[in-house]
Amino acid sequence: xPRQVMPKQDPAERSRNFGEVALGFTPEQAAAEAARCLNxxxxxxxxxxxxxxxxxxxxQLLKAGDPAGAAAKIKEKNSLPAICGxxxxxxSQCEKECILAKKGEPxxxxxxxxxxxxxxxxxxxxxxxxxxxxxxxxAIIGAGPAGLTAAADLALQGFDVxxxxxxxxxxxxxxxxxxxxxxxxxxxxxxxxxIKQLGxxxxxxxxxxxxxxxxxxxxxxxxxxxIGTGAGLPYFLNVPGExxxxxxxxxxxxxxxxxMKAYRFPEYDTxxxxxxxxxxxxxxxxxxxxARTSLRLGAKxxxxxxxxxxxxxxxxxxEIENAKEEGIIFRLLTNPxxxxxxxxxxxxxxxxxxxxxxxxxxxxxxxxxxxxxxxFQFPVDSVIVAIGQGPNPVLLRNTTGLxxxxxxxxxxxxxTLATSIxxxxxxxxxxxxxxxVIAAMGAGKKAARRMVEYxxxxxxxx
Amino acid sequence: MEIVAKDCLAPxxxxxVVKAPRIAAKAQPGHFVVVRLNDRAERIPxxxxxxxxxxxxxxxxxxxxxxxxxxxxxxxxGQSFADVLGPLxxxxxxEKVGTVVGVAGGLGAAPLYPKVKALYxxxxxxxxxxxxxxxxxxxxxxxxxxxxxxxxxATDDGSYGEHGLVTVPLRRVLEREKVDEVIAxxxxxxxxxxxxxxxxLNVKTVVSLNAVMVDGTGMCGGxxxxxxxxxxxxxxxxxxxDGLQVDFAELRQRQRYYNAQEREAYQAHQHGMEGCRCRAx
Ligand SMILES: Cc1cc2nc3c(=O)[nH]c(=O)nc-3n(C[C@H](O)[C@H](O)[C@H](O)COP(=O)(O)OP(=O)(O)OC[C@H]3O[C@@H](n4cnc5c(N)ncnc54)[C@H](O)[C@@H]3O)c2cc1C
Ligand SMILES: Cc1cc2nc3c(=O)[nH]c(=O)nc-3n(C[C@H](O)[C@H](O)[C@H](O)COP(=O)(O)OP(=O)(O)OC[C@H]3O[C@@H](n4cnc5c(N)ncnc54)[C@H](O)[C@@H]3O)c2cc1C
Ligand code: SF4
Ligand code: FES
Numbered sequence: 001x002p003r004q005v006m007p008k009q010d011p012a013e014r015s016r017n018f019g020e021v022a023l024g025f026t027p028e029q030a031a032a033e034a035a036r037c038l039n040x041x042x043x044x045x046x047x048x049x050x051x052x053x054x055x056x057x058x059x060q061l062l063k064a065g066d067p068a069g070a071a072a073k074i075k076e077k078n079s080l081p082a083i084c085g086x087x088x089x090x091x092s093q094c095e096k097e098c099i100l101a102k103k104g105e106p107x108x109x110x111x112x113x114x115x116x117x118x119x120x121x122x123x124x125x126x127x128x129x130x131x132x133x134x135x136x137x138x139a140i141i142g143a144g145p146a147g148l149t150a151a152a153d154l155a156l157q158g159f160d161v162x163x164x165x166x167x168x169x170x171x172x173x174x175x176x177x178x179x180x181x182x183x184x185x186x187x188x189x190x191x192x193x194x195i196k197q198l199g200x201x202x203x204x205x206x207x208x209x210x211x212x213x214x215x216x217x218x219x220x221x222x223x224x225x226x227i228g229t230g231a232g233l234p235y236f237l238n239v240p241g242e243x244x245x246x247x248x249x250x251x252x253x254x255x256x257x258x259x260m261k262a263y264r265f266p267e268y269d270t271x272x273x274x275x276x277x278x279x280x281x282x283x284x285x286x287x288x289x290x291a292r293t294s295l296r297l298g299a300k301x302x303x304x305x306x307x308x309x310x311x312x313x314x315x316x317x318x319e320i321e322n323a324k325e326e327g328i329i330f331r332l333l334t335n336p337x338x339x340x341x342x343x344x345x346x347x348x349x350x351x352x353x354x355x356x357x358x359x360x361x362x363x364x365x366x367x368x369x370x371x372x373x374x375x376f377q378f379p380v381d382s383v384i385v386a387i388g389q390g391p392n393p394v395l396l397r398n399t400t401g402l403x404x405x406x407x408x409x410x411x412x413x414x415x416t417l418a419t420s421i422x423x424x425x426x427x428x429x430x431x432x433x434x435x436x437v438i439a440a441m442g443a444g445k446k447a448a449r450r451m452v453e454y455x456x457x458x459x460x461x462x
Numbered sequence: 463m464e465i466v467a468k469d470c471l472a473p474x475x476x477x478x479v480v481k482a483p484r485i486a487a488k489a490q491p492g493h494f495v496v497v498r499l500n501d502r503a504e505r506i507p508x509x510x511x512x513x514x515x516x517x518x519x520x521x522x523x524x525x526x527x528x529x530x531x532x533x534x535x536x537x538x539x540g541q542s543f544a545d546v547l548g549p550l551x552x553x554x555x556x557e558k559v560g561t562v563v564g565v566a567g568g569l570g571a572a573p574l575y576p577k578v579k580a581l582y583x584x585x586x587x588x589x590x591x592x593x594x595x596x597x598x599x600x601x602x603x604x605x606x607x608x609x610x611x612x613x614x615x616a617t618d619d620g621s622y623g624e625h626g627l628v629t630v631p632l633r634r635v636l637e638r639e640k641v642d643e644v645i646a647x648x649x650x651x652x653x654x655x656x657x658x659x660x661x662x663l664n665v666k667t668v669v670s671l672n673a674v675m676v677d678g679t680g681m682c683g684g685x686x687x688x689x690x691x692x693x694x695x696x697x698x699x700x701x702x703x704d705g706l707q708v709d710f711a712e713l714r715q716r717q718r719y720y721n722a723q724e725r726e727a728y729q730a731h732q733h734g735m736e737g738c739r740c741r742a743x
Contacts, residue, residue: 166679168498168505168545205547207679211484232681236693243686243693243712245719252682260504260676266730269504269530270676271723345715392680394698 003105004033008322015295015326018180018263022086025108030115034063037107040099045109048097050442051149053077055094055109062116071120074113079152080145080191080441082121083174085114086183088438089316121190134158135462136455139222141208141395144172145437146228146428148195149444150451155198157452162222163200166207169259172230174437176259177251177286179293182319185258209395214402214424223459224423224451227410228444231429232392236385237281241339246275246347250282250290250386257293275381276300279350281336282386283313288320290384291328302328303380307335307355307368333357335368337375339383351377389434409433417447423458425451463497463546465539466519471601474526475569476535477511483518485510485548491576492554492670492702495520496678497534498545504530507675507697509573510549511602520548523572523601528724529731550678551701554668556580560642561587563635564610565628565656567648568594571602573670574647575609582609589635590614593628593648597621629655636663643668646705650717654710661706669705671696674717688712 007023008014014021025033037059045055053074061070074081090096090110098106136159140147143165151161169175171188196202206212208229217225234249236242253272256262260270278294280287283306294302304323306313309332313320324330331352338351354374357366391408403411403420410419410426417425427443429435467479485495494509512521526532554577562581566574571592582588590610594600595618607613614631615623624631628648635641636659644667646656653669660667673685673696685696690707694700 166547167677168547205545206484207547207550210549211488211547232679234681234683236683236686243688243716245716249683252676252684255676255682261502265723266727268502269727271720271727273720273723344718345712346719394680 001032001036003036003108004029004111006108006111011322011325011327014181015292016298018296020184021181021322024118025111025115027115030062030112033108033112034059036100037063038099044097044099045094045107048094050093050438051077051445053094053113058116059107059109059112062112067116067119068123070116074116077445078441079149079195080437081113082117082187083145083183083191084438084441085110085112085117086187087174087178089436091317093438132158133160134455136160136224136459137162137222138451138455139164139217139225140228141214141225142166142172142228142230142428142430143170143192143202143204144228144230144428144440145174146230146430146440146444146447147172147226148192149441150226150228150425150427150448151200151444152195152198153445153448154451155195155200157448159452159455161200163202164206164208164212164217165202165204167259168204170202170204172228176255177289179254179258179289179296180263181292181296182289207394209398214395214399214421218423223455224425226444226447226451227395227419227424227426227430228428228440229392229395229430230440231389231409231434233390234385235388235390237336237387239336239338241341241347242385244339244341244347245345246273246341246382247339248382248384250280250286250384251389253290253384254286254293257297263293263297272297273382274299277302277380278382278384279303279305279331279336279378279380280384280386281305282388283308283315284386284388285315285319286388287384287386288315288323288328290386292323292326294382294384295326295328303331303378304328305331305334305336305350305352307333308365309333309357312365333368335370336383340377347380347382349377349379350383351375391430391433407433416450417443418450418454423454425454463543465537465541465543468537468539471523472599474535475599475601476524476526478522478524478534478537479519480522480543480546481518482520482546482548485546486513486515486518486520489513489515489520489549490553491556491580492551492573493549494551494573494678494701495522495546495548496550496675497522497543497547499530499533499537500544503533503544505547505676505678506530506534507550507672507678509576509670511572511575513576520546523569525569529727532728532731547678550697552699554580554702556584558585561589561640563589563591563632563641563644564606565591565632565644565646565648565652566593566602566606567628567646567652568599569601570646570648570652570670571600571606574645575602575605577645578606579609582611587611589641591616591628591631591635592623593617593652595619627655628652629659632656633659633663636660636665641665644705645669650710650714653705653708657705657708657710667705668702669708670701671703671708671713672701672717673697673713674720687716
């Protein structure tokens with residue numbers, strides 16, 4: 001039996017709406033796909049999962065006609081399954097390791113996870129297991145996937161947990177970065193609600209480092225702290241014209257659209273303005289999201305400007321395909337050198353130079369080299385810069401004693417995720433640099449385990 | 463985040479005292495907050511014009527310029543903001559430097575006040591130049607008088623104090639005595655004009671920039687301003703900067719980017735809106 005293919009919205013239609021692109025398996029498809037699983041003795045797929053979801057077990061429950069049981073099985077290890085089922089790079093994790101991948105058609109584990117999570121969510125109640133209360137209080141800084149996971153795991157262990165989040169909504173990149181058409185915000189809201197049901201308190205609009213500091217939280221009786229503040233500082237190109245009107249960081253653009261709902265302006269108050277022709281600089285998931293969002297806001301022509309070739313595009317394959325189907329134009333081996341504005345200071349054109357690939361660099365990828373004299377310009381109304389991000393400095397500069405690594409991220413022990421401040425742990429993008437949702441969740445899990453050990457050891461009597 | 467008191471300072475300018483104990487406990491001169499009125503509202507940066515740690519309150523002074531500020535100014539005591547995030551930004555360094563001249567244009571008096579108050583209390587000689595288009599738009603005059611050794615008032619139309627722009631008394635004071643620092647806060651053209659004078663006379667000048675912001679936490683990069691040829695994030699690196707280094711032309715341009723959409727929203731909003739009491743004036 002072949003692998004089931006998840007239905008998607010038609011490209012011509014979906015490129016003009018914010019509805020979800022992938023529509024999810026039908027119950028029949030899910031059953032057919034579950035039936036393909038060999039329930040292997042040697043569980044390769046599980047080894048490929050950063051949070052070790054019991055993949056064959058949940059698939060067997062699904063196969064046996066118990067989707068609620070399947071959902072509960074996943075939630076033993078993963079508190080955010082509807083999110084992971086949608087945005088995890090399964091092709092390079094569990095599905096890559098699946099025994100059937102050798103023949104090219106691994107089980108659609110992501111699709112099944114999504115199906116199970118959505119099914120369970122539609123059934124009221126869910127599976128909240130009250131844990132025996134322990135006399136420990138934990139503070140979680142940042143409500144991204146790392147922080148949410150750490151919070152959920154600690155709550156399941158009986159900790160009294162409070163999350164402090166600087167934005168007005170929980171979710172981190174899931175909320176402000178990844179667009180509605182890939183990850184509906186209702187789903188993020190639903191999974192956050194689940195974590196609250198576990199007893200986790202959520203305090204939004206608290207910027208740790210400013211509103212309250214890490215030492216103060218320790219003084220206020222939190223015995224242990226997890227820092228999951230992400231990599232939220234946008235990098236820019238440092239080319240002339242970068243502060244012209246119409247030049248956005250991907251963070252600003254996506255925050256306006258996703259978190260602030262600018263795509264529904266003026267029903268919502270936050271505006272966004274991109275014009276008819278948009279150039280997105282970069283080639284990762286963030287760039288694809290920005291490009292596809294631009295299209296949905298009504299842009300006529302959207303370009304991905306990337307300095308290497310198609311092979312090196314860092315975005316997920318599926319998202320590149322989706323982008324192409326929707327009509328995004330790829331300008332590869334092209335690097336911006338200057339942004340040109342009109343008298344009003346608004347972007348008018350982008351000047352680029354052609355690149356060719358030279359010798360491999362330290363990352364093993366062939367280094368792009370500019371072709372002298374090959375500069376050319378093309379008209380654009382806006383430029384979105386999506387070339388990566390670094391550690392946000394606010395918490396770091398206001399937390400004395402917190403050791404950083406040479407790249408400016410928090411130095412945390414790879415095994416325990418302990419930082420240089422006793423009782424304070426850190427994980428996710430603020431430790432590794434921009435990575436993935438599931439890697440951040442894995443870090444939250446690992447840290448939670450250590451935080452429990454730490455508290456039990458340090459405060460045996462509570 | 464409940465509003466506990468409200469009064470009108472001038473037409474379309476309202477003072478709100480807001481219950482925000484955690485922010486009040488941390489507020490320093492130079493800090494600001496980002497507020498959101500309701501679930502559909504924008505995130506709006508506003509200076510903490512004063513704070514009372516004991517009462518757990520902060521004071522905001524808001525001028526109605528568009529839809530969001532109009533809606534905020536129509537709020538009454540007992541109502542609450544959906545969110546108030548802060549304190550944000552880098553506090554203004556309060557040191558004893560000698561003689562300080564504070565120049566406020568219009569609403570700039572609000573961010574200027576906590577700074578000159580602290581500088582006055584720190585033992586500096588403080589001269590304040592307060593300007594507005596006309597008499598009824600002068601705000602915080604008595605408050606500023608109480609924390610300065612000399613207060614000079616100027617109005618564009620001559621309806622109160624000196625007739626003319628604040629730059630005239632600024633130049634006069636700088637030529638009259640040795641001044642160690644100037645703080646100029648107000649509309650961009652006013653700050654730009656002040657800096658032209660202080661640059662010529664070589665006096666250290668600090669300005670407070672009101673770049674368009676989204677998060678206010680260094681995450682979006684939308685608030686970038688060019689200072690000394692380098693891009694800075696107004697929300698975390700500022701909002702106070704060395705005025706002699708600021709690219710004001712760029713700041714003005716960036717502030718205008720959303721004008722058309724803002725006008726549209728404001729006009730749509732004004733239909734059938736009650737508005738604040740002060741609008742009648
Ligand atoms: C546009 C975009 C698309 C992506 N697509 C994918 C994808 O398809 N698949 C995938 O696996 N990964 C994707 N990623 C990467 C993934 O989202 C991140 O690796 C992941 O979110 C990191 O999680 P985190 O919890 O470490 O940090 P974040 O998600 O960044 O969350 C950090 C949270 O901390 C808050 N915070 C920051 N500072 C403070 C403070 N001082 N006090 C309080 N709160 C604070 C922030 O507001 C934020 O809510 C994408 C990233 C982006 C930007
Ligand atoms: C650090 C800082 C402190 C501020 N303090 C005060 C204050 O104490 N009192 C006060 O009345 N105003 C203050 N402002 C300005 C205030 O934030 C804007 O007037 C307000 O955002 C306008 O919103 P609106 O919807 O009413 O008007 P809009 O119609 O949206 O805009 C009118 C004009 O306001 C400016 N503006 C719009 N959106 C923003 C934004 N998100 N951030 C900054 N400027 C914007 C633009 O120049 C625009 O042309 C401050 C701004 C900053 C950056
Ligand atoms: S490796 Fe593939 S076939 Fe085997 S149990 Fe895991 S998902 Fe099923
Ligand atoms: S407002 Fe977003 S970085 Fe300053």
